[in-house]
Amino acid sequence: MSDIRDDTAETFTTLFGYEPSGLWSAPGRVNLIGEHTDYNLGFVLPFAIDRRTIVALGLREDGIARVASSFAEEAVEIPLAELSPEALEGWSAYPLGVAWALGQRGADLAAVPGFDIYIESNVPVGAGLSSSAAIESAVALALSDVWRLDFDRETLAQVGQLAENKAVGAPTGIMDQSASLLGQKDSAVFLDCRSLESQVIDLGFDRAGLVVLIMDTGVAHAHSTGGYAERRASCELGASLLGVASLRDVTVDDLPRARELMDDVTFRRVRHVVTENQRVLDTVAALEAEGPRAIGDLLDASHISMRDDFEISVPELDLAVETAQSNGAIGARMTGGGFGGAAIALVASEDLSRVQVAIDGAFAEHAMAQPDTFVVTASQGAIRER
Incomplete structure (x- = not known):
């Protein structure tokens, strides 16, 4: 993990010309059981995995949001004031959609500073391991910290889901973001997708061989x-x-x-x-x-x-x-x-x-x-x- 952290910070500095103010990470997830039950307000049992997305972030004073990643050739930038689902497309809809969704949940996008973000990940894309939620969760936590929003993790999961549903256009439930934000070592997250109540369940895989x-x-x-x-x-x-x-x-x-x-x-x-x-x-x-x-x-x-x-x-x-x-x-x-x-x-x-x-x-x-x-x-x- 130290290698990808260092690489992410160094690439951020190379791209943007200054050192990031912080690094945040979020994992992909495996759903142990409970498929297509989340958007039906049922039960799921995912766990966060040891494949992660790293986000390096620095603040700007001009109200611009700029995002770059290891899986895209060019950075994308847009004024925070112009963020909307209609204005976003491609891979950048994931991180920029989170910024928009935070605004929908109460962040004043006219008052918060702009940002530069660089993203790296070792969560496989397209494998059903929720590489998208790893991006959304890492960015949501990072922006909540630097914008001093102090949103709890359940709220940040809802922010990630809103970004996925509206900015990306994928009609998914809240399971993936909940697993990425609430996961704990050697445990699964038993989530009631109606009440959003969660319980950490010991898996015991290692002890059982x-x-x-x-x-x-x-x-x-x-x-x-x-x-x-x-x-x-x-x-x-x-x-x-x-x-x-x-x-x-x-x-x-x-x-x-x-x-x-x-x-x-x-x-x-x-x-x-x-x-x-x-x-x-x-x-x-x-x-x-x-x-x-x-x-x-x-x-x-x-x-x-x-x-x-x-x-x-x-x-x-x-x-x-x-x-x-x-x-x-x-x-x-x-x-x-x-x-x-x-x-x-x-x-x-x-x-x-x-x-x-x-x-x-x-x-x-x-x-x-x-x-x-x-x-x-x-x-x-x-x-x-x-």
Whole structure:
């Protein structure tokens, strides 16, 4: 981590001609279970990972916001007074959208100083590990500090979600930003997406001799494209047909009535969300009562539901999950919004190499591009680095 911090500070100085006033970082996240439940005001169980985005920031006196990054050729600048979702596009909509969203939550953009920001990250992009929320969370924490807003982390998560929804145009829930801001070492964040109440849940992976293997298929996805929005619309239609405000208010016992009221596709979308909510609750209970080796079947069932009912998996994700399962994984599932990205497998440490070799072989046999496999650990949420 020290290398990326130093590189970020040095590049900031080279680009802008002065040293940054501080460095902030925020992690990506893995969602252990609870997919597409967040915007349905249900339950999720993500954890922050040891892949982070670093933000170097310095203040300006001219009211200009200027952002640059290691993944873009040119800096983007705009007067704070002109920030709006319509004025933002491309990668810069993530950090600049946060500045706009802070204004929507009470920051006086006519009174605060401008800023220069440089961003580096080792969170894989497009892998379903929430590289976008890592940017948003690091920038939100940085600007809250230097503008002396003193917003709590729950508010900053809402700021990040607002930026993602309005400035970026991705209709996501609040899970990713909450995980990035609230995460703690060796723990998951059990989040009620309706009340926004959260609880830190001890994962116990290391004590149980388990690791979380990421299987990044390299199949890129984008939340702002149609598939994600269509799934959300189906969920809203299902809730409307059932006469409830959100699918959070629907239980497994309500599914027979749901089947009678809606077409097959809408019903299957609803069934995924309802059963996934229950799987999150069951996973939390199993972790607390029996430990992490007891959650494998729940992870497996989650993937089947996403593959068959929500239809957001792809052949590469299915192959990664099935290969991990057949080579000793405790449980495996795709993670993230779907249509590409990564899958996770909960694996005994002694089986890790066997699973990785089997995945490489399976993808070669199916003439698919080799996935990137690596282990992540539950990490601390967003912090000021220096």
